[in-house]
Amino acid sequence: MCVGLPAKIVSMKNGTAVVDATGARREISTELLDNVEPGDFVMVHAGIAIAKITADDQEETKSLMDALEA
Amino acid sequence: MEEFITLAHGSGGRKTSELIGNLFKKYFANDYLTADDAAVLPGLSGRIAMTTDGFIVSPCEFPGGNIGKLSICGTVNDLACMGAKPTYLTCSFVIEEGFPVAKLEEIAAAMAKTAKEAGVSIVAGDTKVAGRGQVDGVFITTTGVGLIEEGADLSGAYAKPGDAILVTGDVGRHGTTILLARDEYGIEADVTSDCAPLWGTVKSMLDETKDIHVLRDATRGGVGTVLYEIAEESGVGITINEAVIPVDPAVAGVCGMLGLEPLYLACEGRLVVFAPKEKAEALLTVLRQGKYSESAAIIGEVTDDHKGRVVVRTPIGSETLLPPPGGELLPRIC
Amino acid sequence: MDTRALDIIRGYNGRPIRVMEVCGTHTHAIFKFGIRNILPDNIKLISGPGCPVCVTETGFIDEAIYLAMEKGVTITTFGDLVRVPGTEMNLAGARAKGAKLKIVYTPLDAALYAKDHPDEKVVFLSVGFETTVPAACLAVKKAKEWGVSNFSLLTANKTMDEAYRVLKGSADAFLYPGHVSAISGMGILRELRDEGISGVVCGFTADEILTALAIIVKKIEKGEPFAENAYPRVVADDGAPIARKLIAETMQPCEATWRGIGTIPGSGLELNSEYEAFDARKVYDVPEMHGHPNKACRCGDVLMGRIKPHECPVFGKVCTPEHPIGACMVSSEGTCSAYYKYDLG
Numbered sequence: 001m002c003v004g005l006p007a008k009i010v011s012m013k014n015g016t017a018v019v020d021a022t023g024a025r026r027e028i029s030t031e032l033l034d035n036v037e038p039g040d041f042v043m044v045h046a047g048i049a050i051a052k053i054t055a056d057d058q059e060e061t062k063s064l065m066d067a068l069e070a
Numbered sequence: 071m072e073e074f075i076t077l078a079h080g081s082g083g084r085k086t087s088e089l090i091g092n093l094f095k096k097y098f099a100n101d102y103l104t105a106d107d108a109a110v111l112p113g114l115s116g117r118i119a120m121t122t123d124g125f126i127v128s129p130c131e132f133p134g135g136n137i138g139k140l141s142i143c144g145t146v147n148d149l150a151c152m153g154a155k156p157t158y159l160t161c162s163f164v165i166e167e168g169f170p171v172a173k174l175e176e177i178a179a180a181m182a183k184t185a186k187e188a189g190v191s192i193v194a195g196d197t198k199v200a201g202r203g204q205v206d207g208v209f210i211t212t213t214g215v216g217l218i219e220e221g222a223d224l225s226g227a228y229a230k231p232g233d234a235i236l237v238t239g240d241v242g243r244h245g246t247t248i249l250l251a252r253d254e255y256g257i258e259a260d261v262t263s264d265c266a267p268l269w270g271t272v273k274s275m276l277d278e279t280k281d282i283h284v285l286r287d288a289t290r291g292g293v294g295t296v297l298y299e300i301a302e303e304s305g306v307g308i309t310i311n312e313a314v315i316p317v318d319p320a321v322a323g324v325c326g327m328l329g330l331e332p333l334y335l336a337c338e339g340r341l342v343v344f345a346p347k348e349k350a351e352a353l354l355t356v357l358r359q360g361k362y363s364e365s366a367a368i369i370g371e372v373t374d375d376h377k378g379r380v381v382v383r384t385p386i387g388s389e390t391l392l393p394p395p396g397g398e399l400l401p402r403i404c
Numbered sequence: 405m406d407t408r409a410l411d412i413i414r415g416y417n418g419r420p421i422r423v424m425e426v427c428g429t430h431t432h433a434i435f436k437f438g439i440r441n442i443l444p445d446n447i448k449l450i451s452g453p454g455c456p457v458c459v460t461e462t463g464f465i466d467e468a469i470y471l472a473m474e475k476g477v478t479i480t481t482f483g484d485l486v487r488v489p490g491t492e493m494n495l496a497g498a499r500a501k502g503a504k505l506k507i508v509y510t511p512l513d514a515a516l517y518a519k520d521h522p523d524e525k526v527v528f529l530s531v532g533f534e535t536t537v538p539a540a541c542l543a544v545k546k547a548k549e550w551g552v553s554n555f556s557l558l559t560a561n562k563t564m565d566e567a568y569r570v571l572k573g574s575a576d577a578f579l580y581p582g583h584v585s586a587i588s589g590m591g592i593l594r595e596l597r598d599e600g601i602s603g604v605v606c607g608f609t610a611d612e613i614l615t616a617l618a619i620i621v622k623k624i625e626k627g628e629p630f631a632e633n634a635y636p637r638v639v640a641d642d643g644a645p646i647a648r649k650l651i652a653e654t655m656q657p658c659e660a661t662w663r664g665i666g667t668i669p670g671s672g673l674e675l676n677s678e679y680e681a682f683d684a685r686k687v688y689d690v691p692e693m694h695g696h697p698n699k700a701c702r703c704g705d706v707l708m709g710r711i712k713p714h715e716c717p718v719f720g721k722v723c724t725p726e727h728p729i730g731a732c733m734v735s736s737e738g739t740c741s742a743y744y745k746y747d748l749g
Contacts, residue, residue: 029539068619068622256513327509382438386610401507
């Protein structure tokens with residue numbers, strides 16, 4: 001229902017940030033997040049950052065599978 | 071003072087002659103381009119290919135080219151896809167009243183430069199001016215003839231099971247460039263159009279082997295559309311390997327933001343090549359030495375089954391259908 | 405490559421399991437990765453109603469066209485809605501007849517456009533679930549701060565909480581939509597677990613989907629209801645509190661009609677009284693419109709997972725992505741569109 005794109009925060013100013021997704025850059029809103037800074041990865045949907053991304057999917061699925069099999 | 075095209079430039083009178091003399095003749099000059107009603111040309115001995123194409127693009131300048139370069143590449147590449155060395159070309163302009171002369175000059179210069187690189191002479195032309203708002207800037211139509219290389223026998227209907235499929239470079243760059251140049255979505259990326267004349271690329275492949283079945287330039291509709299066309303015209307199935315399709319990361323990023331598929335974005339300097347599997351590596355080696363095909367790749371093969379369809383082998387080892395082409399490309403959130 | 409998840413899925417030999425991917429982005433991803441084709445016969449994936457375009461009623465498109473054609477409004481919208489059929493025509497058809505239509509990447513751009521074009525009346529078509537609604541809320545909040553009075557929303561927003569309850573029983577477990585959960589958090593899903601509704605929050609890469617399915621298999625084997633988070637790199641346990649606060653400040657729950665499902669109390673969001681000056685229905689006095697979808701279209705049954713698209717009489721024949729009859733064929737997330745585009749069968 002909602003396509004999200006992971007992107008890296010390049011710079012921030014007044015609740016907005018410029019994000020970079022493998023070379024494509026756009027200004028988005030970061031007003032919904034209170035704990036992000038340049039260098040962080042965020043999930044972008046419809047021009048706003050909806051979540052901070054804390055790991056890549058390989059690390060995530062590996063630890064989920066470790067836990068499932070433990 | 072900045073000069074603009076006026077309706078008088080299209081009247082056939084003095085202004086028209088001035089425009090042709092000062093601008094088009096200056097750039098396009100060659101022995102065949104005269105003031106006569108038609109170009110008189112030496113005969114070509116052998117099989118001849120002939121094609122025509124109209125060009126409208128907004129904006130008419132973009133990173134990597136302009137409509138002039140595009141109008142030469144498009145026709146030259148269509149000829150090249152039949153194994154024909156582009157030889158003569160005509161061009162017809164419809165220019166909007168008020169179009170800056172300096173811009174028209176840039177367009178003519180790009181046409182001349184590209185024609186020279188492609189080895190083609192612009193032997194005749196026509197200029198019309200339309201009232202403001204009747205056309206968008208400038209529209210160009212080019213028509214070309216070329217001499218088919220001895221031994222080349224190419225057609226969209228000739229793909230055979232067992233053929234390998236190559237693309238001569240990364241996909242979707244022209245479409246992405248135009249999308250960004252229109253600046254409708256506030257996205258920036260360092261992407262330039264792949265627009266290029268490809269006779270040299272084709273010649274290098276034909277010098278390696280004449281045993282090539284299909285060449286097609288992936289323009290409007292992109293590589294995905296070409297694959298479906300060939301599957302249909304040759305009555306074969308196609309399987310491609312998703313992981314090896316070359317896509318520039320920035321193109322992938324733009325597509326990710328807007329929910330678009332790079333395989334369906336236009337290219338203007340990319341060929342899709344179908345040739346027997348045993349020739350594929352040699353062709354790839356040749357292509358990777360060419361200046362417009364350094365990122366060439368073998369992306370799939372022709373099969374006997376799933377005729378008329380294009381199947382994608384996914385990175386997790388499963389198979390799925392490449393969505394058939396269709397409709398206006400619209401950015402999406404879902 | 406870590407094949408543990410796939411091994412668990414392929415090794416499953418218990419009773420048949422039906423898993424509903426609620427979210428249309430999952431439907432799309434599952435087809436794109438070819439995941440259905442590598443599942444054993446006893447694990448069935450069914451597609452749910454989680455595509456905001458697909459569950460939007462025909463009457464909503466009629467309202468938008470009314471605003472454009474009768475009230476001279478500039479319609480701003482996500483590209484997704486442009487080809488959704490209304491009763492008479494779609495927005496692309498209205499554009500051909502002179503309607504002013506602007507496709508935007510974000511509602512914030514629609515608000516900015518209104519600010520920059522004070523002579524135009526600008527309406528944004530606000531569809532979407534919890535994930536998308538905050539962007540629309542932010543747009544009206546900005547418009548209010550800027551004193552922009554020529555901007556409003558035509559709303560058809562939906563929320564999932566009540567919909568999950570309505571869908572109870574249509575599957576053994578849900579693949580919960582990752583980006584909706586990124587906003588609403590795990591709390592609601594634990595409430596659902598206590599009501600006997602099971603599911604796993606899932607990301608959108610092939611590995612994430614396979615991992616979530618493996619967790620579902622293992623949990624079902626255990627036999628207890630469950631609510632797991634298999635997308636913790638994006639979904640925080642408490643979701644996005646700032647986003648929820650923003651929604652609460654600008655919108656209020658309302659009854660919503662879901663195409664194919666019917667009316668679900670409290671499953672919609674409309675602007676609250678403080679923001680009613682930004683409610684296009686009130687600003688332009690839009691008459692009530694119900695819309696008349698094509699009767700042959702069985703989108704509703706498809707949305708509920710009751711039939712597969714090829715069981716619909718118009719699927720693939722008169723209803724194709726170029727000439728869609730139902731919304732499920734329009735949206736690239738729509739179940740019909742996904743089957744039409746990707747199905748090898």
